[in-house]
Amino acid sequence: GQQVMQIPxxxxxxxxxxxxxxxxxxxxxxxxxxxxxxxxxxPVFLIQLVKSGEVKKQKRLTFQFGEAKKxxxxxxxxxxxxxVGTYFCAVNTGGFKTIFGAGTRLFVKA
Amino acid sequence: GAGVSQSPxxxxxxxxxxxxxxxxxxxxxxxxxxxxxxxxxxxxxxxYFQNEAQLDKSGxxxxxxxxxxPEGSVSTLKIQRTQQEDSAVYLCASSxxxxxxxxxxxxxxxxxxxx
Numbered sequence: 038g039q040q041v042m043q044i045p046x047x048x049x050x051x052x053x054x055x056x057x058x059x060x061x062x063x064x065x066x067x068x069x070x071x072x073x074x075x076x077x078x079x080p081v082f083l084i085q086l087v088k089s090g091e092v093k094k095q096k097r098l099t100f101q102f103g104e105a106k107k108x109x110x111x112x113x114x115x116x117x118x119x120x121v122g123t124y125f126c127a128v129n130t131g132g133f134k135t136i137f138g139a140g141t142r143l144f145v146k147a
Numbered sequence: 148g149a150g151v152s153q154s155p156x157x158x159x160x161x162x163x164x165x166x167x168x169x170x171x172x173x174x175x176x177x178x179x180x181x182x183x184x185x186x187x188x189x190x191x192x193x194x195y196f197q198n199e200a201q202l203d204k205s206g207x208x209x210x211x212x213x214x215x216x217p218e219g220s221v222s223t224l225k226i227q228r229t230q231q232e233d234s235a236v237y238l239c240a241s242s243x244x245x246x247x248x249x250x251x252x253x254x255x256x257x258x259x260x261x262x
């Protein structure tokens with residue numbers, strides 16, 4: 038069935054450094070969503086990408102959808118301690134099922 | 148309501164007990180999802196409701212798991228004869244329209260521990 042691979046599993050950065058997480062699929066995706074889950078919290082929707090090659094920005098966060106619509110990335114510029122958490126990509130299977138990646142857990146050292 | 152609420156927030160059950168987990172979605176939301184999240188993993192899809200209709204239950208791990216949404220609002224996930232491998236956080240999410248393409252708003256989850 039549909040699977041998404043997310044890398045890396047963990048990332049430790051010094052505050053102010055950049056961070057990127059990648060999501061890859063073996064099949065072409067119709068869209069992709071990104072969620073953030075703070076420690077002890079629940080997933081919170083960040084963004085949805087639909088178009089091939091799409092790039093969207095939210096302040097220090099930049100989201101990209103690959104030209105082939107098989108991969109996506111989330112890049113954070115100049116991380117802050119408030120960025121700590123796990124970032125998940127999520128894809129739609131064409132029906133009602135949403136498949137989440139395993140997530141990338143970001144640790145930020147002040 | 149202001150957001151998705153779930154109850155109880157924590158549940159400890161002895162192996163073999165039945166449990167019922169409740170989800171109150173955002174008022175008026177058509178779609179409701181249940182997920183199971185093991186420690187250090189992403190949410191895993193369990194089932195989907197569009198109003199009161201359960202349109203996808205392909206993620207329910209066994210026939211011990213049962214979900215309902217009889218009036219198209221509140222939903223209950225029931226687990227019969229709980230086993231230790233059922234220990235996880237159970238998340239409920241709702242979205243305004245049908246399908247899984249829409250933004251999903253998650254509740255705080257119910258943390259289930261089966262001893």
